[in-house]
């Protein structure tokens with residue numbers, strides 16, 4: 001049993017970056033097609049990754065590298081939590097730690113651009129973290145436990161009772177994927193943040209590590225979304241993929257907005273949806 | 289060719305720097321990004337951050353002010369890197385060659401790998417120049 005679980009986790013840890021990288025490749029291709037361009041090959045993110053691995057390492061500050069490894073490790077840890085069907089609340093905290101590592105990485109350099117990016121990344125964490133916490137509370141209200149394995153035990157999908165929070169989580173997905181209108185701390189493709197936001201000072205192999213962590217991140221987020229429909233799981237995965245495609249669409253039809261707007265919208269819409277949702281669950285189930 | 293070498297050719301990230309050009313060449317570089325030419329199909333992305341770039345696309349003649357900036361940018365790009373001069377001005381100084389503040393072509397300040405002449409260069413020529421630079425990059 002132990003060995004089987006271990007192998008499964010290992011399989012996911014190897015498979016996740018491959019699927020994540022491919023998703024980013026699909027993202028670039030679809031974005032190009034929406035803009036009337038031909039677009040790069042689907043495996044372009046892997047070319048970028050291996051090229052970056054072969055580049056010179058330039059050290060701006062030694063601490064920076066600790067933080068970028070921290071970002072990767074915490075991201076992998078939260079993915080392991082998801083795969084092991086462990087505690088959802090701890091997963092949210094680990095995700096928060098990963099974000100904080102990225103912020104500290106930005107602050108550990110002297111570049112003002114990286115500082116700007118780190119400030120904005122902090123704002124992004126401020127915008128999405130409460131919504132994820134509310135999701136954890138709502139899951140507790142619904143199932144009476146924070147364990148992901150208990151979600152799998154329910155016959156009725158979470159989506160039926162938690163659909164307002166599902167909308168809020170879709171919103172978090174945009175913030176977390178750093179897509180327009182929330183590509184505030186850094187961004188993808190040829191767009192330019194102030195230079196390159198929080199990743200400005202990372203070059204060569206360390207930038208490759210950032211990409212790797214991002215691939216884990218996208219799988220983790222899509223995994224969280226698929227938790228809304230765990231019986232059978234493939235419906236949840238389909239919902240997650242649909243959410244991903246919706247995200248690409250939104251990315252292409254919107255422009256970047258300001259930090260203040262993001263916080264206001266996320267706190268007003270996300271938090272109100274979440275609180276109403278939790279209140280409704282307790283109202284129908286009765287507070288025990 | 290190893291995996292990393294192969295990837296290098298497939299994913300050139302570009303840093304575009306304008307010394308003191310008339311902007312003719314810069315417009316042509318931007319034209320390469322449009323749907324008609326779409327350089328992203330070769331994996332090229334216009335980066336805007338020297339620390340992520342592989343290829344420096346430089347337009348315009350070097351003048352006394354930009355020489356220091358250009359050198360600085362060149363040093364910030366991690367190895368392996370190649371430099372492409374876009375336009376007659378960047379190659380030799382062009383029509384500005386005897387201005388009082390102009391030093392001349394880009395090769396007066398940093399080593400250049402590919403010269404793309406033309407005033408202004410056609411987007412096809414720029415893409416061709418970058419592909420030539422990639423052949424050089426593959427051997428580095």
Ligand code: SF4
Nearest residue numbers: 309312375377407408
């Ligand atoms: S080569 Fe011609 S178009 Fe290009 S910068 Fe010089 S003068 Fe302008």
